[in-house]
Amino acid sequence: xxxxxxxxxxxxxSAFVRGYPGGIRELCFEAYREAMxxxxxPSNEIKALIVCCAPEYDKQRSPSSLIxxxxxxxxxxxxxxxxxxxxxxxxxxxxxxxxxxxxYDTVCVLGFQKMSEITSQDVQxxxxxxxxxxxxxxxxxxxPAYYAMYAQAHFANFGTKSEDLALVRVKxxxxxxxxxxxxxxxxxxxxxxMEAGLVSxxxxxxxxxxxxxxxxxxxxxxxxxxxxxxxxxxxxxGVGQSNAPMNLASREHMRGLECAxxxxxxxxxxxxxxxxxxxxxxxxxxxxxxxxxxxEALGFAKPGEGPRLIRDKETxxxxxxxVNVDGGLLSKGHPIGATGGSQLRTIVLQLRGEAGAxxxxxxxxxxxxxxxxxxxxxxxLILGR
Amino acid sequence: MGFEKFGRKSFTAITKVGEYVDKLESGExxxxxxxxxxxxxxxxxxxxxxxxxxSLEWVKVPDKGKLVSFTNVKYAPTGFExxxxxxLAVVDFDGFRMFGRLSSSMQGTDIQVxxxxxxxxxxxxxxxxxxxxxxxx
Numbered sequence: 001x002x003x004x005x006x007x008x009x010x011x012x013x014s015a016f017v018r019g020y021p022g023g024i025r026e027l028c029f030e031a032y033r034e035a036m037x038x039x040x041x042p043s044n045e046i047k048a049l050i051v052c053c054a055p056e057y058d059k060q061r062s063p064s065s066l067i068x069x070x071x072x073x074x075x076x077x078x079x080x081x082x083x084x085x086x087x088x089x090x091x092x093x094x095x096x097x098x099x100x101x102x103x104y105d106t107v108c109v110l111g112f113q114k115m116s117e118i119t120s121q122d123v124q125x126x127x128x129x130x131x132x133x134x135x136x137x138x139x140x141x142x143x144p145a146y147y148a149m150y151a152q153a154h155f156a157n158f159g160t161k162s163e164d165l166a167l168v169r170v171k172x173x174x175x176x177x178x179x180x181x182x183x184x185x186x187x188x189x190x191x192x193x194m195e196a197g198l199v200s201x202x203x204x205x206x207x208x209x210x211x212x213x214x215x216x217x218x219x220x221x222x223x224x225x226x227x228x229x230x231x232x233x234x235x236x237x238g239v240g241q242s243n244a245p246m247n248l249a250s251r252e253h254m255r256g257l258e259c260a261x262x263x264x265x266x267x268x269x270x271x272x273x274x275x276x277x278x279x280x281x282x283x284x285x286x287x288x289x290x291x292x293x294x295x296e297a298l299g300f301a302k303p304g305e306g307p308r309l310i311r312d313k314e315t316x317x318x319x320x321x322x323v324n325v326d327g328g329l330l331s332k333g334h335p336i337g338a339t340g341g342s343q344l345r346t347i348v349l350q351l352r353g354e355a356g357a358x359x360x361x362x363x364x365x366x367x368x369x370x371x372x373x374x375x376x377x378x379x380x381l382i383l384g385r
Numbered sequence: 386m387g388f389e390k391f392g393r394k395s396f397t398a399i400t401k402v403g404e405y406v407d408k409l410e411s412g413e414x415x416x417x418x419x420x421x422x423x424x425x426x427x428x429x430x431x432x433x434x435x436x437x438x439x440s441l442e443w444v445k446v447p448d449k450g451k452l453v454s455f456t457n458v459k460y461a462p463t464g465f466e467x468x469x470x471x472x473l474a475v476v477d478f479d480g481f482r483m484f485g486r487l488s489s490s491m492q493g494t495d496i497q498v499x500x501x502x503x504x505x506x507x508x509x510x511x512x513x514x515x516x517x518x519x520x521x522x
Contacts, residue, residue, distance in 0.1 A: 121462060121463045122462075124461070124462035124463070125463040125464060128462045132484075133397060134395075134428065135484060136484050137396055138391055138396065139392055139473060139485060139515070140458065140461055140473075141473065142458070142461070144460065145456050145473050148456035148458075149455060149475065150454070152498065153453065156497075156498035197459070198457070199460045200457065200458045201457040202456075247428060247484060249481070249484040250482070254454050
């Protein structure tokens with residue numbers, strides 16, 4: 001049973017879209033409004049605001065202060081947290097420690113990204129610099145290219161095939177259709193994924209998630225505050241974090257993501273549970289190969305055996321371990337700073353029994369796996385009711 | 386100064402390992418080693434996190450390495466469009482690894498993880514310089 005000392009009492013998310021018709025402050029308010037209505041608390045109960053995003057997509061410097069003002073949270077302290085694509089789960093870990101220490105009893109974790117302010121090619125350039133800017137970026141790197149190298153290594157080491165990757169996208173689209181906040185809601189056939197053009201071999205267009213604009217918001221509280229405000233608090237059981245060398249050359253192997261494996265081990269140890277105890281999981285499927293690497297890093301499959309899980313449909317809603325039944329990043333889109341908070345929202349709704357058409361029956365323990373950069377920052381969170 | 390010449394497009398000008406580019410210009414591909422820890426690093430660095438020494442020595446990269454993984458890039462970030470398609474790779478040198486491109490001469494050839502490659506100097510048309518790898522044997 002989880003230690004009941006830090007809880008999630010409210011979750012919210014904007015629709016993830018290709019071009020949000022407003023500024024970043026307004027985009028953030030969308031998720032904040034939903035989370036505060038969900039929590040049912042007045043804004044003066046928020047004692048600190050953690051804003052999570054990656055820089056250089058919009059022009060605002062130090063966005064946390066602007067957002068603190070727009071949300072009406074002054075004089076609550078605020079600051080920005082960045083760990084690339086895992087920024088909002090890093091913010092979650094900090095909020096956890098704030099509450100656990102007693103420094104603040106109620107904390108708002110707000111993630112956002114408005115990627116449509118720049119072109120898709122410029123997005124790739126920014127992401128390519130989310131790597132070793134001195135020794136890697138000068139060769140023309142990008143996120144798809146890095147994950148493609150992990151896919152190629154998995155193919156060579158374990159016999160994984162493009163067909164296995166395509167099955168991950170087909171599953172994502174099965175559930176993406178049901179998610180009204182997803183950017184991509186069309187059903188995708190196996191043939192469509194296989195016939196799409198290459199982005200960076202062996203990854204094809206539909207192996208990659210889309211850039212998006214979006215925001216997410218998670219309200220966290222101490223046990224006392226959770227009991228005061230919330231009928232259905234969801235408790236934090238495990239927080240695991242790890243970091244791998246930024247430069248691929250400095251890593252010992254390319255068989256999987258060590259930051260995720262170590263973060264998972266830490267989260268399981270803290271929660272006192274194992275992979276077999278997880279009822280529902282959200283993993284960082286920025287690319288199809290990333291979901292297969294996640295199965296293995298989290299112990300849902302042995303190293304090299306991730307493809308078997310998707311071939312056997314074990315990660316579908318009816319399977320042994322449902323993964324990304326909200327459509328994942330592949331369907332929802334991936335607004336960098338907002339992504340982890342969106343994953344958390346899905347798990348919280350699952351544990352409350354409020355996930356609707358994608359509800360995993362009687363889900364008691366859920367897991368979030370959120371990765372920053374190409375296996376640079378690993379955050380794994382375990383929640384329970 | 387000097388490091389702005391490294392790679393297709395550099396994002397860094399000043400570093401303590403700027404000598405890397407001078408060495409490339411004389412045809413040598415090298416990295417640094419901490420003599421005290423007997424450890425070779427890539428990327429090259431002048432600070433050893435093992436013993437905190439600030440005096441590392443330059444050593445030549447071996448002639449042969451093994452391809453750990455690669456990708457053929459078809460969609461380039463801003464500033465690299467003119468090079469498409471291009472191959473990115475990680476190569477293992479038994480003790481350290483290097484990141485770089487595979488030579489454009491390998492486009493269309495049968496590239497396999499585990500194959501032997503050798504590091505070579507590439508001079509780009511705009512005066513930039515870098516290391517890359519080409520099939521060996």
